[in-house]
Every structure is written in structure tokens, then in C-alpha cells.
Amino acid sequence: MLSIPVHYFLILGAILFGLGVVGVITRRNAIVIFMSIELMLNAVNLTFLAFSNYLNNVEGHIFVFMIMVVAAAEVAVGLAIIVAIFRLRETVHVDDIRLLKW
């Protein structure tokens, strides 16, 4: 088995996470923001797996399953909300959704 040093995975994870953060902050489309959040979650998953392999500990794997389940549930709820908002306001741009500000 190829042994790739653990810090490769960590750096890739960090890059993916950073991309996700930038995506959340800069994009206006709610769906793209959603995708960026997924990116951040998967970066974390990757980090979990890398450490799990490195430390020979399966708990990391279990956490990854957990996160995937939560992410799936979250997507279901989140998309439903976005669809509802779109039906109401015909837009998914977060800048247009600012009812809380007077």
C-alpha cells in the first residue's frame, strides 16, 4: 500500500475547507453557499479519515458516517427551505432576503 504522508491529506483538507469558507462568504446564491458548506464538511471528513488511518483508530470512520448522515439530513431541510423561499420571493439570492433588518 502506498504510504502517502499524513500531512498531504491535512494540507488538502485545509485547502478544501478554505475554499468552502471563501465560497460561503463571497457567493450570493444560496445553493452555491450550500455547496460550499458541503465542501467544508467533506474537508473535515477527509481530515478525520487521515488521522484515523494514521492512528489506527476506527472512531474517526464512525464520525465520518455520522457527519455524512447529518449532512444529508441538513441538505434535505436546507433545500426545502430554499425552495420555499424561491416560491415566495422568486429569488435565492441571500442579499435579497434581509427581512430582519429594518
Place this chain on the structure above:
Amino acid sequence: MEDFIWLIPLMPLLGAIINGLFGHVLKGKAGLIASIAVLISFLYSVKAFLMVLDGVTFDGDLFTWIAAGSFQANFGLRIDQLSSVMMLVVSGVGFLIHVYANGYMHGDRSVGRFFAYMNLFVFSMLMLVMGNNLLLLYLGWEGVGLCSYLLIGYFYDKPSAAKAGLKAFLVNRVGDFGFAIGIFIIFTTIGTITYSGIFENVERLVSAGVVTTASLLLFMGACGKSAQFPLYIWLPDAMEGPTPVSALIHAATMVTAGVYMVARFSFLFSYSETAMLVIVIIGTFTALFAATMALVNNDIKRVLAYSTISQLGYMFIGVGVGAYAAGVFHLMTHAFFKALLFLGAGAVMHSLADETNIQKMGALYGKIKITALTFIMAWLAISGIPPFSGFFSKDEILANAYAYHPLVWFFGAVGAFITAFYMSRLVFLTFFGESRVDPEVEKHIHESPRVMTIPLMVLAFLAVVGGLVGIPQFVADLWGGSNHFHHFLEPVFAAANERLHLAHLSHALEYGLMLASVLIALGGIYLAYLMYIKKAIDPDALAAKYKGAYTTLYNKYYVDEGIDAGLLNPIVVMSRWLWHFVDERIIDGLVNVSAKIVMLISLLVRRVQTGYVQHYASVMVIGVILVLGYYLFS
């Protein structure tokens, strides 16, 4: 005795509750219920009086009322000679006035309320005279003050009546303030508020050096309640109330509460010569001062009000010089004839469509005979014509005043002359001479219904013979009788009399003073006769000649104006300044400035809330980085 005396105050209280809650349903029957309640009290008072006459007195607690720490106030009653006399006067005269009010208030739109207040008053007054401790006295004292306020302002839609009620209440508060402090001093020094406890420990007040202070403060309360100078100003205005109220509260009973209180505390007052002297001076001054104001007044009820103030002054002379029995005797006879005068005045007003100006009366004698005759009896009684009741009581006070100091007698005698004069003026202008009644009103003059005239007749009987129970000893000696009233009250005042050692006058001097009293009364009546019947002296010319004196008297010495200018207006001006400057500018300003500061800060800070999700997310990320950085590198 304790098996029934608690019913005496309870009955009027029950009546007040029934009329207060169901008065609007009972309507015409309210007066009946109220009268019956007071009648039952009166009958039990007679029973109590008869027992006291047999020598049975009562002083005990019925139940514990308030207990807090070392302080204990019991609901205790004291039925002795003094309180039994007061109970008879309050419930007896009160009953007659209640009956009269059934006729007088007939057709009024809220008789239930009227009789509820009246019964509440009788309850409070009975509490005042029956209690055996200072707190019950104070309860009654404030209770009668409250009822007085409510009844003066009974016609609450009339601004002058509402104002008069307020004035009475506020002036009384000044006196009651002193009264309350007096009670506090006695309680803190002696540690008890029961009469018997106080009388046993008066020495402790003396050794603490507060006996004069306490006495004077108690007297201050009496000044307010009994309308003595300078707290008399509320009583003339109190005539705004319905006439039965004036008769019951502002003539016969409530205003005598101060006299009762001084008599009740005679033993305490006997320890302070200064306090006694102050009482005599204020009593003498008020007796003369108020009488002069009655000289020129044209309102039938106000003349009687000034007369009441003046007569209360005589009572205070009596209790001030140590002739307690004489003071209480005058209290009783005054209750009879002054209640009669007021009820008579009410009957006259009733006949004349509520006219109160005596310049618009005259020649009523033939038209309302019963009212006129009873009024004349009361007039003779107050003027001091023997053997009417007022003669004996006033003469006894004046004789004792002479023994105290001839100067007091002199001023009292001058006051008696003025009293005889203004009462005669009132009677002559109202019932005799030519008629000055409005012709439109004259057609409808009618005698009052029997429910009003019968109380008048009963009171007239009392006003005529009431004095016979207190015939002076030196006269009674002629046929081997005695002064029953004095002997009856002796046990109450024995302790005080022992300390005071009243000077005794020679028989010749006593006869001389008595003769002088009669001559003075006749002189006053004769002068009024000359002026108002024979027209030998023209009163208008006299008024024009002494214009300054006349206008001063007519304007009541400008006392009300003086109080307004000297006391009230400065307070009003200062209150306005406090309101517009201190409150509106400074207090409100401080509050507004703090609010403005918050607003300014918010204007800046609220810019953080842009409403853009990305901004919030960025702040969150920066925050997370900062927190993580802090943990990683520190």
C-alpha cells in the same frame, strides 16, 4: 354590662353597611333603617346610663385588636359617667336628626348614600366616646372627620361643596397631625395607650418633662376638630352640606369631640398649668372673635356656624379653667339648642325653597308657627335667659371663669352680649318685622311635614328643660336640692379637681354674676329689638358710619384671604416653580439626556447589522480564527 354595650356602636355600623350596599334598592326605606339602627343604640345607651346611675361602670377589653411586639391595642370600652352622657347625646340627638332627615332629604336622588354616611358617622362618634384607649379614640376621631368630609361634600356636583369638604378635611389634618404626635409621645413615655394606664402613670410624663408638650399637642387636635382659633376656618364653609349634617356633625356632636377629649384627659391636663392657660386663652379669644363675625353675616346657617365656634370657645373656657363638669354641661345643652337651631334653619329653608339669606326673609312667624316657636325657644336658650338650658350652663362657665381670672369672665360676658344680639337679630330678621320674601316664593310657604316638626318639638323640650339637671348648687340649696349633673360626673373629674383646687366664690358674688348674665342677655336682645323691630337705630346707617369695622367683620377679618396670601399662594407659587423648573427641566432633563446618549450610541452600533448574511458569516469566521489563534499561540 359587657353583654350589650358592644351593640351600641355595632348597630349604626350595620345600618351603614346595609344602606351603603343596598341603598339604591331600598330608596325611601334607607332612612327608616338608619333611624332604627340609631334608635336601638339610643335605647341601649339609656340602659347603660341607668346602670351607670346605679354606680355600675365598665372598663375592659372585649377582644385583642392589634398586637405587635410590646404594643398592644385592645378593642376595649369604657363606660363611665362621662361617656354615658356623651353616648346619650350622640345617639339621642343623633336619632332625632335622623328622623328629621327622613323628611328633609325626601326625594333626594341618593338617600341611601346619605344615610350610610350618617350611620357611619354615628358609629365613629360612638367609638370615639366609648373607647378605653387612645387608639380607639383616634379611630373614632378620624372616622368622624372622614364622615364630615363625605357629608359636607354630599352634593359633590356642586363645586363649592366639594371644595368645602376638602377644606374641612385638610384643616383637620393640621390638627390631627399634632394629635397623633401627642399620642406617640404618650405611648413612648408611658408604654401604654389605655386611659387607665395613662392616668396611673402621668407622673412619668412629668418626670420626662413632656407633659406640657403632650397636652398641647392633644389640644392642637382638639383645635382642629372643635374649630378653635386658628383652625376654625373650615366650619363656616362646612355649611355647604345638607342641614341635618350641619346639625348633627357641625353643631351637636363631632365638633364637641375636642371638648370631650380634654375633659377625658382632665387629669393629664391638670398637670400642666401652661396647657390649661393656652386652652383658656384660645377658648376666650375664639368665643369673642367668632361671635363678632356672626354679627353681620346674612346667611342663616353661617350665623349659626359662627355661633357654634363661639359656643365651643365657651366650652373650652370651662374645661380650661378646670370646671370640667360645666364644660360638659354646656356641651350637652348646646347639643340640644344648637341642633334645634340648625334643624329650625333647615325647616325655614325647606319652607322658602332653600333660601338662606336672612335679608330675604321676615314675618315668617305667622306662616310656620311650629318652626318659629321651637326656634324661639332655642334662641332664648342660647341667649342665656333663665330658666332655659343655655342659661345654666353658660352662667356656670362664666362664674368659674371669674374665679380663674376676672378678665376671662369679662371677655366671656362681652361674647355673651354679642351672642344675645346676633341671635336676636337672626330671629327678628327671620320671623318678625316686614316680609322681604320673594313674592314668587311667598305663595308657596308651608309648614314642614310632621316627621320634621316632631324632632323640633322634642329638641325644644330638651332645650327648655335640659338645664334643670344642672342647677347651680347655691341656687339648689334654697330648697335643699343639689346639682345633679355635677354630682353625677364627679367621679370622672375628682382626681383632676383635687389637684386644681378651684377657688370658691362667695354666694353674693355668684348671685351678682348670675344677675349680670341675665342683664347682659336682656341687653343684647333689647339692642337687637331697637335695631330690627322698632327701627330706632338704623343698622344700615350704623354700617355706613363704621364702614371699616363693618367690612372687616363682613369679610370675616380677611382670615381666609390672609391664609390664601400668606400660606397657600406661596406654596402654590413654589409648587409651580418646582413643577415647571425642577421637575420638567431638571428631573425630566436628566432622564431625557440618558435616553439621548443611548440613542446616539445605538446610531453608531446599529451599522454592524447590515442584513447581509455574508457579513455575519465573515464576522463569525474572523471570530473563530481569532479564538483559535489565541489558543494556538498563547
